[in-house]
Amino acid sequence: MTTLPSDPVLTKEGADLRDQAPGAERTLLIACGALAREVLALKQINAWDHMDLICLPAILHNTPDLITDAVRAKVAEHRARYPNIFVLYADCGTGGLLEAACIEMGVQMLSGPHCYAFFDGVEAFEARGEVTSFYLTDFLARQFDAFVWHPLGLDRHPELKDMYFANYEALVYLAQTDDPALTKKARACADRLGLRFERRYTGYGDLARELAKEASQ
Incomplete structure (x- = not known):
C-alpha cells in the first residue's frame, strides 16, 4: 500500500508556502482542496521541492460559480512572488470561465472537465x-x-x-x-x-x- 503524508483535507484555505521569498525557479500550485493529499504525495515522491502548494476549500465544488473568482484572487495575491503559477483545477463546472480566466492571466491549468x-x-x-x-x-x-x-x-x-x-x-x-x-x-x-x-x-x-x-x- 502506498504510504502518503497525513491527510491534509482542508475545511478552509491551507498552504505549505515557504517562509523564504521564492527565487525565479519556484512554482506555485493553486489547487482544489480535494487534491491536497495527492499533490503533497507527488511532491514527496518526486522531490519536487521547488513547488509550493496552496489549496482553496474543496467545498467550492458545491458552488462552482465561485471557483473562478477564488482562483483569480489567489493568482493576484501571489503573482509578484511566483513567476510560475499552475492552477490544479479542471473545468470543474465553471462552464469554461476558469479556462478563460487562466488564459487571460497567463497561467496554466489542468486539462479536462473534472478530476x-x-x-x-x-x-x-x-x-x-x-x-x-x-x-x-x-x-x-x-x-x-x-x-x-x-x-x-x-x-x-x-x-x-x-x-x-x-x-x-x-x-x-x-x-x-x-x-x-x-x-x-x-x-x-x-x-x-x-x-x-x-x-x-x-x-x-x-x-x-x-x-x-x-x-x-
Whole structure:
C-alpha cells in the first residue's frame, strides 16, 4: 500500500508556502482542496521541492460559480512572488470561465472537465462514455458524508435518494491508492446508494503527468 503524508483535507484555505521569498525557479500550485493529499504525495515522491502548494476549500465544488473568482484572487495575491503559477483545477463546472480566466492571466491549468477525467486519463474517460456511473475518488470515499450525503439532504430526507440516483447504474471508485480500507468505504457508499460497485485503479493519472511536465520545465 502506498504510504502518503497525513491527510491534509482542508475545511478552509491551507498552504505549505515557504517562509523564504521564492527565487525565479519556484512554482506555485493553486489547487482544489480535494487534491491536497495527492499533490503533497507527488511532491514527496518526486522531490519536487521547488513547488509550493496552496489549496482553496474543496467545498467550492458545491458552488462552482465561485471557483473562478477564488482562483483569480489567489493568482493576484501571489503573482509578484511566483513567476510560475499552475492552477490544479479542471473545468470543474465553471462552464469554461476558469479556462478563460487562466488564459487571460497567463497561467496554466489542468486539462479536462473534472478530476474524475484527469485521474482516469481524459481521453480514456471520454472514450468510456459512462453516463450512468456515479464516481468517487479517494477524497470522496473519505468525505462521502460531508460532500455528497449531507449536501444532497439525504441525511434528512433519505427518500430523495431514488430521485437523485434513479438514472445511475453503478458507482465507480477511481482509486488513487491501493488502500483496502478506502475500497471498503467506497463499496459501502455504493450499497447506501443501491448501485453496483466497480473499483478502477487509476493512480494519479494526468495529474501526475502534467505536474511532471511542469516540474521539468
